[in-house]
Amino acid sequence: MDLGIKGRKAIVCASSRGLGRGSAEALAEAGCDLVLNGRSADVLEKTADEIRSRYGVNVTAVAADVTTDEGRAALLAAEAAPDILINNAGGPPPGLWSDWGTKEWEGAFRSNMLTPILLATAVLPGMIERGWGRIVCITSGSVKSPIPQLGLSNGARAGLTGFVAGTARQVAQHGVIMNNILPGQHDTDRIVSLMKNISEKEGITVEAARERARSANPRKTFGSPEAFGKVCAFLCSQHVDYMVGQNVLVDGGLFNSTMG
Secondary structure (H helix, E strand, O other): OOOOOOOOEEEEOOOOOHHHHHHHHHHHHOOOEEEEEEOOHHHHHHHHHHHHHHHOOOEEEEEOOOOOHHHHHHHHHHOOOOOEEEEOOOOOOOOOHHHOOHHHHHHHHHHHHHHHHHHHHHHHHHHHHHOOEEEEEEOOHHHOOOOHHHHHHHHHHHHHHHHHHHHHHHHHHHOEEEEEEEEOOEOOHHHHHHHHHHHHHHOOOHHHHHHHHHHHOOOOOOEOHHHHHHHHHHOOOHHHOOOOOOEEEEOOOOOOOOOO
C-alpha cells in the first residue's frame, strides 16, 4: 500500500533502537526524510547510517535529551517544519507506590507527559498553517489496562492520553491528525528490563519470566519492533484522514475486551 507520504519530513523521538527505530524504518520505507533522536550519539549515528543506506532518504541525527528545553530546541532546530511527529520515550522504572516520591513522579511526568505535549505544541502551529500534519504518540497498553508495578507510567501516560484526546479534536479541521499507539510487550530493551525485574523479585530465571509472559498472550509471542513500526507509519499516512484521537492497541490481543 502506498501511504501517500513520500517526501514528507518526520521527527522520530527515541529512535536509535526499539519501537522508535521500527517506526523510523517504516517511515523511511514510505519515503519520508527523517530527524532521528537518541541520547547515545554512537548508537544513533549507526542507526542513521543504516537507514540512509537501506532506504535512500535524508536522515539527520540529533543526539540530545528531549526531556530538557535544550534537547527539544536542538531537535526542532534540525527540522523546524515537520509534517510528522512521533513522540516516544522510554518508560519509568517499575516498583511499588510506596517507592515513589516527588522526584520520581516529576521525572515520569517530564518524560512521558510534558515532553510530548511541549513538542506537539511546538509543531502544531506550522502544521495547521500548512493544512496537513500527523502526530503519533507512542504510549502504552497500560493506558487501557493498568499494570500495577508500572504506576509511574500508568499515571503519566494517562495524562498525555487526555491531552491528545482533546487537542486532536481541535486541530482535525485543519488537516492535522493526532492519534496514540499503545504497545503491549515487544521484544525491546524495555521487555528485557521488565523480565529481569520479575526474575529478581520472584526468584525465577529470566527465560522462565519471558516464557510465562509469552504464554499469557493470545499470540504466544512478543511483538516485533518492525511490525509495530508498520502500524505507526500507517497512522501517519494519508489514509487516516478521518481517524481522530484514537488509542490503537498493538498488544497481540492481551487486553481482553469486546469493545475498546
